[in-house]
Amino acid sequence: MTIVRATFDRRAFLAVTAAAGSLATLGLPARSAPAAVGMRPIPSSGEPIPVVGMGTWITFNVGGDAELRNQRAEVMRRFFALGGGMIDSSPMYGSSEAVIGYGLERLQGQGVGTDGLFSATKVWTRMFANGQEQMAESRRLWGVRRFDLMQIHNLVDWETHLPALKADREAGRIRYLGITTSHGRRHQEFADLMAREPLDFVQFTYNILDREAERRLLPLAADRGQAVIVNRPFRTGGLFDRFAGYPLPDFAAEIGAETWAQFLLKFVLAHPAVTCVIPATRRVDHVEENMRAMDGPLPDAYLRRRMIAYVESL
Amino acid sequence: MLPYTAEILAALAAQLNGALWPLHLGLLLLTALAVLHAWRPVSGGDRAIGILLACGWGWVAWIWFWRGMAPLDFLAPIYAGLFVLQAVLLLAFALAGRLAFRLHEAAFPMLGLGLLALAAVGLPLFGFLTGRSLSQLEVIWLAPTPSAVATLGLLFLVHQPPRILFAVPCAWALIGGALAWTLGMPAPLLGSVALLAGGGLAVLRR
Ligand SMILES: NC(=O)c1ccc[n+]([C@@H]2O[C@H](COP(=O)([O-])OP(=O)(O)OC[C@H]3O[C@@H](n4cnc5c(N)ncnc54)[C@H](OP(=O)(O)O)[C@@H]3O)[C@@H](O)[C@H]2O)c1
Numbered sequence: 001m002t003i004v005r006a007t008f009d010r011r012a013f014l015a016v017t018a019a020a021g022s023l024a025t026l027g028l029p030a031r032s033a034p035a036a037v038g039m040r041p042i043p044s045s046g047e048p049i050p051v052v053g054m055g056t057w058i059t060f061n062v063g064g065d066a067e068l069r070n071q072r073a074e075v076m077r078r079f080f081a082l083g084g085g086m087i088d089s090s091p092m093y094g095s096s097e098a099v100i101g102y103g104l105e106r107l108q109g110q111g112v113g114t115d116g117l118f119s120a121t122k123v124w125t126r127m128f129a130n131g132q133e134q135m136a137e138s139r140r141l142w143g144v145r146r147f148d149l150m151q152i153h154n155l156v157d158w159e160t161h162l163p164a165l166k167a168d169r170e171a172g173r174i175r176y177l178g179i180t181t182s183h184g185r186r187h188q189e190f191a192d193l194m195a196r197e198p199l200d201f202v203q204f205t206y207n208i209l210d211r212e213a214e215r216r217l218l219p220l221a222a223d224r225g226q227a228v229i230v231n232r233p234f235r236t237g238g239l240f241d242r243f244a245g246y247p248l249p250d251f252a253a254e255i256g257a258e259t260w261a262q263f264l265l266k267f268v269l270a271h272p273a274v275t276c277v278i279p280a281t282r283r284v285d286h287v288e289e290n291m292r293a294m295d296g297p298l299p300d301a302y303l304r305r306r307m308i309a310y311v312e313s314l
Numbered sequence: 315m316l317p318y319t320a321e322i323l324a325a326l327a328a329q330l331n332g333a334l335w336p337l338h339l340g341l342l343l344l345t346a347l348a349v350l351h352a353w354r355p356v357s358g359g360d361r362a363i364g365i366l367l368a369c370g371w372g373w374v375a376w377i378w379f380w381r382g383m384a385p386l387d388f389l390a391p392i393y394a395g396l397f398v399l400q401a402v403l404l405l406a407f408a409l410a411g412r413l414a415f416r417l418h419e420a421a422f423p424m425l426g427l428g429l430l431a432l433a434a435v436g437l438p439l440f441g442f443l444t445g446r447s448l449s450q451l452e453v454i455w456l457a458p459t460p461s462a463v464a465t466l467g468l469l470f471l472v473h474q475p476p477r478i479l480f481a482v483p484c485a486w487a488l489i490g491g492a493l494a495w496t497l498g499m500p501a502p503l504l505g506s507v508a509l510l511a512g513g514g515l516a517v518l519r520r
Contacts, residue, residue, distance in 0.1 A: 061318045063386050065325040094317045094386040236315065 038083060038294040040275050042176065043225035044200040049118050051269055052294050053086030054079055054287070055231060055280035060089070060096035071282070073103035078284045080107070080114055082291035088203075088229065088278045089142075090122040090153050091134055097121065097141040104143055119144050120201075120229070122153035122180060123161050131161050149201055151178040155186055155193070162197065169200075176200035182231050184212050194220050203229035206274070207239060208267045208311050218273040227275040233268050234261070234279060242314070249310045251303065256296025261286065265293035267307050270300070318386045320497040324450040326382045327457060331449055334377075334456065341370075341455040342434060345464060349430065352415035352423075352471040360415055364408020367465060371401035374461050393489065397458065400465075400482035407476055419473040421519065426470030429512055433464035433505070441501035452501065459490045459505035466512045477517055484513035 039048040054075075062068035076087075089096045107114050121138050123131045135150065150165055152158045158179065168174045178201030181190050187204075194202055194217070202221050206213040210232070221228045234240060243260050257263040261279070268277045279290045299307060331338070344366060351359040375397035383390035407413050417423045437460045438451040446452075454460040462483040469475045491506030493499075 058315075058317055058319060061386055062322055063318075063326055063329075063382075065322075065329060068322070068325055092317070092388060094388070098385070 042200060042227045042275065044176070044227070049227075049276055050083055050085040050116070050294070051274075051276050052084065052265065052291055053088060053118070053120075053229070053276050053278040054084060054290075055278040056087065056089040056096040056100060057093050057280055058236075059280040059282045060099045061094035062099055063095050069099055069102050070106070072099050073106045074284050075281065075287050076100070076103040076114075077107055077112055078287050079291070080112065080116055082288065083116065083294070084287075084291060085116045086118040086120050086149075086229070086276055086278060088120045088231075089138075090124055091129075091138060092122070092124045092153060097138055101141045101143045117144075118148045120149035120151065120178075121147055122151045123165070124153035125157050125161070131157070131164060146172075147174050149176040149178055150174040151180045151201065151203060153180055155179060155181060155189060158193065162193075166198070176227075178202055178227075178229070180204065180229075180231070184210065187212070187217065191216050191220055194224055194226060199224075199226050201227045201229055201275075203231055205232040206230045206268055206271070207233050207235055208264055208308060209235065209239065211308075214271070218271060222273040228273050230268050230274055230277040233265055233277050236280075239264055243311060246314050249306070251306060254297070254303065255299050257293075259289050261289045262293045263307070265290060266296075266298050267304060269293065270298040270304055316387070316493065316496055320499050322386060323452075323497065323499070324446055326386070327452050328447070328449045330377060330382060330456055331451070331453070338453055338456070345430065345434065345454065345468075348415065348468060349417075349427070349471070352417040352420075352468075355414075355416065360413055361408055361411065363415055363468070364404055364413040367468060368401045368404035368408060370455050370461060371397050371404060371465070373455065374458055375401065378456065378458055393458070393486075396482055396485060396489075400479075403479055403482070404465075407479065412476055414473045415468065415471050416473045417471055420471050421474075422470045422515070425512065425515070426467045429463055429467030429470060429508060431467075432508055433460045433467060437463065437501050437505050440504055444500040446501070457502075458486060459494070459502040459509070462486050462490070463505050463508055463512075466509060466516075469516070470512070475516070480513045480516045483509050484517070487513060 038050055040051050041048050060072050062072060087100060089100055091097065104114055119142060121142070123135055125131050125134060139145070139147065150168065152161045152165070165174065165177045169177050178199055179190065179193055180203035181187070182205045184205060190204065202217065204213055204217055206218070218228065240260060248257065248260065248263055252263050255266050257266055265277055265279065268274055281287050281290065348363045351363060375394040379390045379394035379397065420426060433454050438453055441451050442448065452460055454464045466483050469479055487506040487509035490502055494502035494506060
């Protein structure tokens with residue numbers, strides 16, 4: 001299969017929109033797969049976003065330590081330089097939002113372009129917190145006027161937040177609206193909301209070992225035209241602990257995967273319903289490795305089965 | 315799963331140590347004076363030590379949990395509350411004259427002194443030997459686990475200490491131990507084991 005790496009000019013709408021139809025195709029055809037283009041469209045608008053984004057759980061929660069903050073800013077610099085777009089965070093992630101804001105300000109101060117940023121955070125109201133106040137605080141911490149995507153974290157108090165976020169989207173205070181879950185939690189309730197609510201994005205866990213989402217959530221997202229953000233693509237690093245001692249299979253070369261990270265990300269990205277994956281890292285070399293998953297071919301259905309069989313045999 | 319790593323706690327300790335040095339020396343000196351008082355009591359000393367101990371717990375609640383940890387972990391205010399509770403208990407017993415620090419009348423004076431040595435020297439040293447730099451060491455009256463161990467040590471120098479005062483240190487042993495285990499931090503883990511053992515002994519022995 002020929003490989004195309006799309007340019008990252010978000011306005012230069014990509015030919016990938018044409019692939020949108022195939023994204024909606026749920027069964028992975030026997031020997032065909034989506035090309036490993038760098039961008040995919042958000043179904044509700046057609047706007048393309050880079051398929052590899054970045055998460056910030058744990059990795060960006062470094063508090064006020066100046067050295068660690070600067071290190072994370074370097075991770076962001078490399079991320080943007082390699083065409084990264086979506087950065088995902090949450091008020092639940094401690095100081096992560098403040099550290100993102102610090103990084104953005106630092107990069108902008110140095111004249112580094114951060115225009116590609118697709119800002120995604122969450123509303124997570126625990127202990128009597130007020131959603132609107134929390135979102136205002138998140139905007140302040142990030143230093144953004146509005147968020148591209150606001151998600152309801154783990155469906156916490158969604159009954160309150162969903163109508164408010166719909167109104168925010170209507171009024172242009174946020175661009176897109178979504179819901180998140182992880183670790184396979186609350187899939188039934190999550191699916192019910194997906195089925196009946198006008199969501200732009202859904203975020204849940206999907207990786208080579210945790211494939212529960214294949215049964216219901218991924219097909220439903222494609223059916224409903226909802227963009228899918230995949231979290232925990234490495235099981236919060238657990239997959240490296242598990243596989244690192246083993247060599248990649250020979251057939252990894254067929255998809256240009258040189259490292260386990262690329263192997264695992266390409267597996268996720270090859271699912272036609274996936275819009276974007278958000279691996280988290282503290283390291284510049286790892287962000288480089290992860291961004292390279294946008295290059296080269298993606299596995300087709302046959303190869304994906306071999307990938308699963310291989311890792312399950314380890 | 316915790317929202318931070320051991321590396322971040324080490325950075326936090328370094329930040330606080332850097333900001334507060336050489337306050338550490340003053341706090342160590344006060345601890346030594348408390349032991350001296352238990353050996354050769356002076357009038358008003360019991361109450362003063364009890365109040366200072368209460369202040370120590372309040373200070374750790376403020377500086378470590380509220381100022382340091384709360385931006386990193388949404389559960390930190392709950393831990394701070396636990397430490398404030400112990401501060402209130404200590405203050406109440408100190409003001410009621412229920413804390414008499416008497417080395418010669420205490421049930422386990424050597425255990426008390428041993429726990430104090432562990433808190434002041436042993437745990438930081440163990441932290442150093444297991445990978446922390448000097449600036450990153452968790453020390454008494456700054457970090458929670460060494461402070462709780464030091465408190466237990468002082469309570470073992472008290473003649474018939476109220477058993478309720480062992481409850482919060484034991485609760486912290488469970489929480490702090492679980493955190494230390496999850497993050498792979500040997501020194502706080504050792505401190506938690508010492509807390510549980512000491513607290514268990516105090517509670518079981520009437
Ligand atoms: N309910 C929710 O909304 C929810 C739940 C979970 C996650 N999320 C989002 O999804 C994001 C991703 O999930 P996650 O953070 O749990 O875990 P993850 O992305 O599956 O794994 C992160 C771990 O992988 C390691 N790693 C990253 N790139 C690597 C590479 N190239 N080589 C080797 N190791 C690498 C990182 O270590 P290094 O730092 O050493 O690179 C880190 O420990 C989160 O950060 C968060 O934004 C959302």
